[in-house]
Amino acid sequence: MAEDQFDAVIVGGGSAGTVAGYLLAKEGLQVVVVERGNYAGSKNVTGGRIYSHSLEKIMPDFAREAPVERKITREKISLMTEESNVTLDYYSDMLGIQGSDSYSVLRGVFDKWLQEKAEEAGAMFITGIRIDDLIFREGKVCGVMAGEDELEAHVTILADGVNSLLAQKLGFRSELRPEHVAVGAKEVIELPVPVIEDRFSCRDNEGTSWLFAGTPSAGRVGGGFLYTNKESISIGVVSTLSELVKGHKSVPQMLEDFKRHPVIEPLLKGGKLIEYSGHLVPEGGLKMMPKMIGNGVLVVGDAAGFCINLGYAVRGMDLAVASAECAAKAVLAAKEAENYSESFLQCYQTFLSSSFVMKDMIHYQKFPHFLEETPRIFDAYPRMAADMLAELFMMNGQPAQPLMKNMMRHVKKVGLTTIAKDAWKGVRAL
Ligand SMILES: Cc1cc2nc3c(=O)[nH]c(=O)nc-3n(C[C@H](O)[C@H](O)[C@H](O)COP(=O)(O)OP(=O)(O)OC[C@H]3O[C@@H](n4cnc5c(N)ncnc54)[C@H](O)[C@@H]3O)c2cc1C
CATH class of the missing domain: 1.10.287 (Helix Hairpins)
Incomplete structure (x- = not known):
C-alpha cells in the first residue's frame, strides 16, 4: 500500500463530485477531486434551477451564502406552436418555503463556490487535468492516472458526468443509446435587473422557471426552457438524440428559432449574449443506469444516470448531490471497516435505495418511455x-x-x- 495513498479520489468537479469531496473532507478523510476544467463548474451546464432540499440537508441555509441567482416562485409551462403559446402560470410564495425552495443558478459560479466549500473542509482540487485511465490492480480500482502521475486511493468515485468514459472503460456501461440522452443548447443573455423584473413580473430576488413543449424542439421529444437569473436570462432547448439523428433540425437552429418566437423575442430584446454552451442530458431513467459499484469504485450523479425530466420539472442536481451523500456515507463506512471491496461497498446501493434518489428513479421509470x-x-x-x-x-x-x-x-x-x-x-x- 502506497504511503501517499488518498482515502478517496473523485473524478469530476460537478455538483456530485464537489459535494462528495466536501462531505468526506469534513470527516477528516484525505480527498482529492480531479476536474478537467480550470475550476469546478467551468465546463458544467444546467438549465437551470437547483431544487434545494438535498443540499440544504448537507449545508443548512446554503442559499443565504451561496451565489444563487433567484428564488423561483413562479412556474410557467407552455404549449407552443409557431404562431401561438398557451401557458399555465402558477405563482405562489409557497414555492419559496425553505426545504421546498429552488433557485436559478449559473454553474460557473455556483460549482466554484462548492469547490471553495470543499477546499475549506480540507479537500484538495487538481484542475485542468482530464483523467483518461484508472489504476486497476488485482481486480480492484486503486486510483487514477493524472497525466504522468498516479493518484492512489482506497476508493475512486466517478463523478465525471453523463458520458462517463471511465465507467465505460470499467465495463459498467455500454455506449450511450440515442433514446437515452438529449442534447441541450443554452444561451445566457444579460439584461438589466429592472428589465428582468418588469418583463417577468419578478419581485426582489424572486424568479421564474418556464418550460415549453412544441415548436422549441421542432415538434419532437424535447422542449424549451427559460430561467430568470439576477442579471441575465438562461434560455435553451433540449432534443432527444434519437430524434436528432433523423436529421430534422439541428439543436442550435432550434434555439435560434425559439428565440425568434413572437412570445420570446420581446422578452430578450436589448439583451447581450454572454455565454453559449451545449451538453448532454441523461434522460433514459432507470433503463440507462450503469453498474454503480465495483471493488474500490463508486459511480455518482449523471455518470450513474440520476436525472429526471418530467416536462414540467427537470431534476439532476438534487439527485447528484444526494447520490454523492450516499457515496460519502458508504466510503466512511468502508474506512471504518477497512474494507473497500465490492461486496462491502454495496452499502452505497442500500443508502441510495432508502433515499429519494432510487425511490424517485423507480417511481418515474415509465415516464421516458x-x-x-x-x-x-x-x-x-x-x-x-x-x-x-x-x-x-x-x-x-x-x-x-x-x-x-x-x-x-x-x-x-x-x-x-x-x-x-x-x-x-x-x-x-x-
Ligand atoms: C441543458 C440542460 C438543462 C438542465 N437543467 C437542469 C435543471 O434545471 N435542474 C437540474 O437539477 N438539473 C438540470 N440538468 C441536469 C444537471 O445539470 C445534471 O444532472 C448535473 O449537472 C449532474 O451533476 P454531475 O456532478 O453528476 O455532473 P456534471 O455537472 O456534468 O459534472 C461532471 C464534471 O466532471 C468533469 N469531468 C468529466 N470527465 C472528466 C475526466 N475524464 N476527468 C476530469 N474531469 C472530468 C466535468 O468537467 C464536470 O465538471 C440540466 C442539464 C442540461 C444539460
Missing part, C-alpha cells in the same frame, strides 16, 4: 390547445357556434379515445 411513444405531446396537443383558444378569443363577425361543437371539432382531429388513452398513460407514468 411514455414521452417516446406519445409524440402528440410535442405536436398535436400544442396545436389542439392553440386552435381551441383561437375559437374562444377570435371574433370575426361570423355567427357564433355552440362552444361544445367548436371545441369538439379540434378534439376530433386527435381523437377522443387517443386523448383519453394518452391522459391515462401519462397519469400512470407519473
Whole structure:
C-alpha cells in the first residue's frame, strides 16, 4: 500500500463530485477531486434551477451564502406552436418555503463556490487535468492516472458526468443509446435587473422557471426552457438524440428559432449574449443506469444516470448531490471497516435505495418511455390547445357556434379515445 495513498479520489468537479469531496473532507478523510476544467463548474451546464432540499440537508441555509441567482416562485409551462403559446402560470410564495425552495443558478459560479466549500473542509482540487485511465490492480480500482502521475486511493468515485468514459472503460456501461440522452443548447443573455423584473413580473430576488413543449424542439421529444437569473436570462432547448439523428433540425437552429418566437423575442430584446454552451442530458431513467459499484469504485450523479425530466420539472442536481451523500456515507463506512471491496461497498446501493434518489428513479421509470411513444405531446396537443383558444378569443363577425361543437371539432382531429388513452398513460407514468 502506497504511503501517499488518498482515502478517496473523485473524478469530476460537478455538483456530485464537489459535494462528495466536501462531505468526506469534513470527516477528516484525505480527498482529492480531479476536474478537467480550470475550476469546478467551468465546463458544467444546467438549465437551470437547483431544487434545494438535498443540499440544504448537507449545508443548512446554503442559499443565504451561496451565489444563487433567484428564488423561483413562479412556474410557467407552455404549449407552443409557431404562431401561438398557451401557458399555465402558477405563482405562489409557497414555492419559496425553505426545504421546498429552488433557485436559478449559473454553474460557473455556483460549482466554484462548492469547490471553495470543499477546499475549506480540507479537500484538495487538481484542475485542468482530464483523467483518461484508472489504476486497476488485482481486480480492484486503486486510483487514477493524472497525466504522468498516479493518484492512489482506497476508493475512486466517478463523478465525471453523463458520458462517463471511465465507467465505460470499467465495463459498467455500454455506449450511450440515442433514446437515452438529449442534447441541450443554452444561451445566457444579460439584461438589466429592472428589465428582468418588469418583463417577468419578478419581485426582489424572486424568479421564474418556464418550460415549453412544441415548436422549441421542432415538434419532437424535447422542449424549451427559460430561467430568470439576477442579471441575465438562461434560455435553451433540449432534443432527444434519437430524434436528432433523423436529421430534422439541428439543436442550435432550434434555439435560434425559439428565440425568434413572437412570445420570446420581446422578452430578450436589448439583451447581450454572454455565454453559449451545449451538453448532454441523461434522460433514459432507470433503463440507462450503469453498474454503480465495483471493488474500490463508486459511480455518482449523471455518470450513474440520476436525472429526471418530467416536462414540467427537470431534476439532476438534487439527485447528484444526494447520490454523492450516499457515496460519502458508504466510503466512511468502508474506512471504518477497512474494507473497500465490492461486496462491502454495496452499502452505497442500500443508502441510495432508502433515499429519494432510487425511490424517485423507480417511481418515474415509465415516464421516458411514455414521452417516446406519445409524440402528440410535442405536436398535436400544442396545436389542439392553440386552435381551441383561437375559437374562444377570435371574433370575426361570423355567427357564433355552440362552444361544445367548436371545441369538439379540434378534439376530433386527435381523437377522443387517443386523448383519453394518452391522459391515462401519462397519469400512470407519473
Ligand atoms: C441543458 C440542460 C438543462 C438542465 N437543467 C437542469 C435543471 O434545471 N435542474 C437540474 O437539477 N438539473 C438540470 N440538468 C441536469 C444537471 O445539470 C445534471 O444532472 C448535473 O449537472 C449532474 O451533476 P454531475 O456532478 O453528476 O455532473 P456534471 O455537472 O456534468 O459534472 C461532471 C464534471 O466532471 C468533469 N469531468 C468529466 N470527465 C472528466 C475526466 N475524464 N476527468 C476530469 N474531469 C472530468 C466535468 O468537467 C464536470 O465538471 C440540466 C442539464 C442540461 C444539460
